Amino acid sequence: MSAATEATTDDTAPLDAVTGDAAAADAAAAAAVAVAATGSPRRHAVFHRLRVAAVEPLTDDAVAVTFDVPPDLRPEFRFRAGQHLTVRAPAIEGDVRRNYSICAPATGDRLRIGVKRVPGGAFSTYVTEQLAPGDELEVMTPTGTFCPDLDPGSARRYVAVAAGSGITPVLSILATALEVEPASTAALVLVNRRASTIMFLEELEDLKDTYPDRFQLLHVLHEEASEVELLSGRLDVDRLHRILDALVPPQDVDAWFLCGPLALTESVRGALLERGVEAGRVHRELFFVGDAPAPRRPRPVDPRPTAGAEVTVLLDGRSTTFRLPRDGVPVLEATLAARPDAPFACKNGVCGTCRAHVVEGAVEMDTNYALEPEELERGVVLTCQAHPVTDRLVVDYDR
Ligand code: FES
Structure with missing residues (x-):
């Protein structure tokens, strides 16, 4: 994760964090x-109260929230593409925290996150149904390392695979990379159930219009038929390999960014490593819908x-x-x-x-x-x- 997490753009049980x-x-x-x-x-990340400047619908169950950052706090809220914010709502009782990735490019001064409503998720329901401009949220200064190291003089190839709200940090990463590195190219494989559930569709179309020769976007819809068989249906390992075959030779890619549920990021990572991609080039951030992941490493038995x-x-x-x-x-x-x-x-x-x-x-x-x-x-x-x-x-x- 860094995101691992997840970052995390969904309001889910594993991200509940209640003290006491x-x-x-x-x-x-x-x-x-x-x-x-x-x-x-240097100070670690801390909370500040920020005023909500805008709440804009993205889909039936997702919104983008933009914060007003006062001039004196702008240095603290400067962020790298791919970082995330931990957010608390004064209107919700207890120390309930959620992590949401920043969706805006790091080259601008807009602090904006994407929030998707999760059934039963108190925090995301509040944000998507009640939060309004002028309200305040407690926002922690940006954290996370799911970030590209950008260099304006480089000509790199970036590929991202994201699912659902996993688009949020990836949008920031790709938009920033294409702007900062004029000779670099990027491709995005974006998995959603249907076209109507795609978050940031408008922003993605804008990115395609801005960089028609440098940005390639493939939508995979698993509950909706497409004219292209390859892009319609579940992104299983077979389909993934066929998409990778069609997209770009994996060895030509400088950095891969994967963001979505554990199972998807594991299978994409596995497929890439199988094709000889160096593990260090594959970066991933997780979000979870459902149960927390099982610990990968049991705690050792202490002799004392x-x-x-x-x-x-x-x-x-x-x-x-x-x-x-x-x-x-x-x-x-x-x-x-x-x-x-x-x-x-x-x-x-x-x-x-x-x-x-x-x-x-x-x-x-x-x-x-x-x-x-x-x-x-x-x-x-x-x-x-x-x-x-x-x-x-x-x-x-x-x-
Ligand atoms: S990884 Fe420790 S608080 Fe999220």
Whole structure:
């Protein structure tokens, strides 16, 4: 993910993140508190109240929300294409957070997200049915690494595969890449049920009109017949290989961006690796509709299950130290008991909002759908999934 998550553009159960539960109480017991001032590092992502400038319908069940960002907050809300925002609504009781990808190009100054209503989703129902211009939402400064590294002098080939609301970060990525890199080209395979459910159809048509020779768009509709057999029906592995055959030799693609449900992104990634694409060129962000993904990596059995590690957390220029049993709650949960300002959204290893650097010691993660292998190599971890496996652990949210 980075998005992993998901980012995440749907309002789904795995992205519910409500503090004050039993786990937090457990963490409170585990957390002995020692707080000290450190240097003055970069601040982690924080919430600000932003006024809603516009709520525009995209489909029957999706809207685009544009925020008014006051001049003094503009530097904090500067974003990279593909990043996402964690959002809370003052009108919804409790600390209920959702992650939504930014759909606007990073070259402009518009902060805009896409929100699709999910049956039973309180947050997305509120946004799509009640939110109006002039209302306020609490918006966390942008996070996420599902982003291309752009260079105006490069001539690259980008291909994205997105499904449903997975278009949201991909729209930002492709629009930004085509504008910033005048010699680059991009193709998008976009999967939806029917034409009427396509989010940002107008923006995609505009992109085609703006870059007729550099942007290729293929709509795959799995509940609607198309004149082209290849583009009508489920995007199974066979159809995927046939589309890839028709699109571009995979070895000619510099970066792939996949965004959608776990099953789709896994099968596309698998098909690409099968064709010899380097894993480092395939970036993905997840969103989920339905059950949370099963942990990919079970927590190791600790030989000393009741032993407590000394954990120090560096956050917003202050350090907080507590003891945490190795078989206890994750580092994030224990941190929140003492530092409720620690950043998080999904608590499921999907969105990447809780990322931090391990600067001393080591952790094991239950699952990881957000971090790329090179981030793991650099010591980045998802604190909502992390458990100490050394006697001393130092994690830095500010780095
Ligand atoms: S990955 Fe979403 S809060 Fe940890």
